[in-house]
Amino acid sequence: MYILEKLQMSIQTNKIIHVNNEHIFGATTLKNIALPEKNNTALHVCIDPEAVMINRKRLAEELNMPLDNWALPWQKHTNNMAHVTSSDKGKGAYDKNTSIMNVDAVYTTEPNILIGVFTADCLGILVIDETTPCICAIHSGWKGTTLEITKKCLSELIEKDLIHPKSCHVYFSPSIQFDSLEVGMEVVEQMKQISIDTTPFIRYMPNEKAYIDNQGINIEMCKELGVPAQNIHPSVYDTKKELNTCFSYRNDKQTGEHFTFGYIK
Template identity: 65%
Template sequence: MKQITYVNNSIVFGATTLKDTSVPENNNMALHVCLDPEKVMINRYQLSQELNQPLSNWALPWQKHTANIYEVTQKDKQKGAFDKDTSIMNVDAVYTCEKNILIGVFTADCVGIFLVDETKPSICCIHSGWKGTVQAITDKCVKELIQNKIINPKTTKAFFSPSILFDSLEVGMEVIDQIKQLNFDVEPFIRYMPNQKAFIDNQGLNIQMLLNNGLNIDNIYPSKLDTKKELNDCFSFRNDKKTGEHFTYGYIK
């Protein structure tokens, strides 16, 4: 399986799948955005076999660009694994402290974040496009996890999936107006253009939210893969409109 592996040890596994033109649907993992669900299931079965994590252990959301957060437990196993209509609905961040439950989020140009605190252990997957960012989903999620003692910010690592990066993410001023409502200085993450447009650093905004909640900069791992430019490895809605999605996921062993 073509993917970026972030962590693979005796405690936890975490990774993001990549585009692969040699397999069905270019290695699309998302049932809610696909041409042929059967081909997506072929990819899911392939991944499950490589991981030795049967689909009956998977629990997946159907994201709607919300700031909603959900704790996944044993009762959620199989949700969204075989049928998109059984997904955990209207949720864009999922976390768990339980073993052998595979959780994840789907992204094309949006940011996918894999959080792990091996000292607990606990894992969390966050989906944040600009719509999630202006709702501060990463800030809200990390605050909740810290308050509930699910993670310790000093021992938590954050890995970023490929996403549309600063030089490629052009938005209108209506988006900038929303970004400016965030509770920290966002100007370093905006590059204004003369045509009433601007480029924004969505990855950087989410990194700042992690830093604001006490994560150590040395434990934050940004992605250098720009989905709009890396056509061989990355899905991009802005490029293709009809596109598959990466899968940023993990499980506790």
Template identity: 40%
Template structure:
């Protein structure tokens, strides 16, 4: 099991699983895409063994490209780990203050965002494809944990993981208009190709939402790998269409 770590220390464990042609299903971690379920569960178990946790310690969501989020508690442990339909329903972001629970989001070209507050001991995992981005899911999650969990955004550490880069994410007028309708100036994150097409900087838009919420620039860490480019380490829906998913994960120790 190939893992790309983010922040692994005495307090949290976090990172991203990678595509691996030598693993079953190329290392696919998601049950909601085509593939052999038993093989995918074997990959998940291999991941658990790698980090020293059981699947019963994991919590996953039924992702729908929404702006919905959910606070995970100990009673939720194991949801979505063995069966997709048992995951947190209609949800694209999870957060918790409980130790020992692995939160994970699944993605190929979509942007994964991880948050860690060392003061309140809170972690979050967000799935933000273009649909989640134009719904401003990252802004909504950060606003919520500030208002309800006492998080000071200046203390937040944030990670924007591997995803499609701006030079590869071509969009049409329907999406351009939705990006332009967001609650802040998005012009610098749209690169016009012609009258009807543009390139969208999804990583940049999520970064800007974090900055707007008060997260410090020096605390935002961005993985610049482009999943769309030919690379055995990454899944890309736009490139291959029928592909697996990475899992970007975080856990309080």
């Protein structure tokens, strides 16, 4: 699987490139201990906002996508999604308090608007459909998964004819994986209430704990909506184990975050 992922995406300095063609660019930033705040780009979880802005400006220059064209959410573990248009450019780019508030997913059909979500152990999901074109970025920790944010957002975009199951692709950021995501039985009970069969994605332990495959559940949601398996691109990076390249709240508590983002060219 590791080899397969390498074929599906290329790694450049400080980020994983998910897609880069004439229509769309999409990537996830990585931790780098040599950079300010270890390459954290999240203003809402940082020690030094100036260091975060250095990282953002560096990324903007690399992409030739000025910060004035970024539009970012301040996530709150909801299942809310916002439609981003040119009128939203600049939101959250320089000041977290100007972010698109109380949403955990953003989408756009317009060119030259960079959208994205921030994650440490949670999932960052990038959905693209070049035929529209449309891109959507989703943040789904276990709370978002119990709220079925991925299914809700994809269903809405399909209903609006903005993405099509057979032509869209879904890319996953590094996240805490099945072997590392230990939860209590109260989380298990919530997972069992969602609309898909989560049985294969729960591994019970003898200490009233269980391991959850958060990525696997979200992949299953995509499949149930008709996205072909070959169009779904999981990540093998476990944020709890990859200490040098991944941010992890469970490891560090005070930590930066990955940025899963994309834009239509």
